[in-house]
Amino acid sequence: MERLEKTRRILREDPIGDWKEPMERVRRAILTRVPPMPRPIPAWRRQVSLPLPLAVLAAVILIALGVSSALSIARSNLGFVKITKAPAGGTEYQFAVPVDKVEALLKSVGGGDTGLEAVLTLPKNVKLVPVGAPRMGKETEFSRKKP
Amino acid sequence: MRKRSVVVPLLLTLAVAGAHAQETEADPKEALQQLLSKALSVTISARVLPSDAQGDTPIWNAASTKLTIPGRSIKVRLDGDNVRIYLICTPYLQEDGEVLLVAQGQVWLTQPTDKEVKYSSTFYSIPLSFGEKVLFFPLGLSNAEEQNKDFYNIELEIKIVPYEEK
Numbered sequence: 001m002e003r004l005e006k007t008r009r010i011l012r013e014d015p016i017g018d019w020k021e022p023m024e025r026v027r028r029a030i031l032t033r034v035p036p037m038p039r040p041i042p043a044w045r046r047q048v049s050l051p052l053p054l055a056v057l058a059a060v061i062l063i064a065l066g067v068s069s070a071l072s073i074a075r076s077n078l079g080f081v082k083i084t085k086a087p088a089g090g091t092e093y094q095f096a097v098p099v100d101k102v103e104a105l106l107k108s109v110g111g112g113d114t115g116l117e118a119v120l121t122l123p124k125n126v127k128l129v130p131v132g133a134p135r136m137g138k139e140t141e142f143s144r145k146k147p
Numbered sequence: 148m149r150k151r152s153v154v155v156p157l158l159l160t161l162a163v164a165g166a167h168a169q170e171t172e173a174d175p176k177e178a179l180q181q182l183l184s185k186a187l188s189v190t191i192s193a194r195v196l197p198s199d200a201q202g203d204t205p206i207w208n209a210a211s212t213k214l215t216i217p218g219r220s221i222k223v224r225l226d227g228d229n230v231r232i233y234l235i236c237t238p239y240l241q242e243d244g245e246v247l248l249v250a251q252g253q254v255w256l257t258q259p260t261d262k263e264v265k266y267s268s269t270f271y272s273i274p275l276s277f278g279e280k281v282l283f284f285p286l287g288l289s290n291a292e293e294q295n296k297d298f299y300n301i302e303l304e305i306k307i308v309p310y311e312e313k
Contacts, residue, residue: 118211120193122227122301126197126207127259129298132287134252136271139280139304142288 182216186236187246189213191223214310219227223238223286223303231255232285238307246275247305254285266304281305 050058122128209302213221220237233253238246251267273281283303 020238035261043275082249117213117221118191118223120209120211120223120225122193122225122230123207124228126195126299128227128230128286128301129258130256130286131289131298131300132284134249134254134267134269134283135288136252136269136273136281136283138273138275139282142282 153197163280171173183241184311186214186216188308188310189215189221189236190304190306190308191234191236191240192304192306193219193225196302196304203245224293225301225303229257229259230286232303234303234305236285236305241274246277248273248281248305250281250282250283250305252285256286258300275307277308278306 168181188211190210192208193274194205195207196205211223213219213240217238217240220235223234223236225232225234231254233251235251235253237251248271250271250273251268252271254265254266256265257263258265275281277298281304283305284300286301289298289300
């Protein structure tokens with residue numbers, strides 16, 4: 001008991017040293033051993049792994065979509081021309097143009113310069129409906145009975 | 148120097164034009180005869196026909212004959228309640244004496260169910276002999292399956308002959 005009291009006295013009399021510096025040293029030592037926390041990667045820099053066939057398929061689909069949408073935009077903006085050979089040796093030209101370019105097309109083919117030669121008025125009671133694409137050809141090409 | 152470069156071509160142009168005018172004034176009868184010898188008579192007949200099941204007699208027809216020269220177009224317009232059709236025909240003479248018909252068909256159509264107007268334009272170039280008939284179906288040609296339906300066909304017939312018989 002006396003020895004214990006003696007030790008306690010010694011410890012009380014012993015001045016407390018500067019503990020902050022050793023603590024800081026220990027903290028730094030711990031931090032150097034702990035692996036650093038990974039920094040968050042932005043979504044556009046993240047990488048994913050895909051099987052090669054799937055990646056090729058995705059690329060093909062993307063290219064096909066891109067080409068078809070480009071064609072569709074080009075058709076709607078620029079129109080298209082279809083040229084076919086008629087059986088009688090003639091040639092048929094089909095144009096599809098946006099409405100705002102119809103006037104320019106007509107002018108370019110000389111339609112705007114043509115004077116109006118004749119007007120025929122259809123009977124009032126006849127409602128005409130389209131039954132197909134416009135067709136033109138020699139009379140012999142059409143099997144339809146003539147009046 | 149600059150003035151001269153403008154005046155000289157101008158005088159030359161006037162001289163050529165004057166000479167040309169004198170040339171045409173010299174023999175107008177001959178020029179007219181030459182023009183008429185190349186003139187073409189274009190007849191466009193329009194018909195509205197019932198479907199084949201109902202007979203072949205047209206319920207309406209009209210015709211227009213116009214005189215033209217090769218390279219100059221003839222335009223015919225058909226006006227209906229819900230349709231407007233333009234047919235522009237330009238005949239050209241070929242080296243072998245045959246005719247090349249360049250035709251443009253334009254259709255403006257309003258369907259009763261639609262509020263929009265549909266437009267279609269088609270070009271054709273057809274080599275022909277004189278007197279050979281060409282048919283144009285601006286709204287298409289009905290086929291056998293559709294013959295029982297109650298609708299009409301509209302057809303335009305084009306015939307080109309020389310104005311002066313040789």
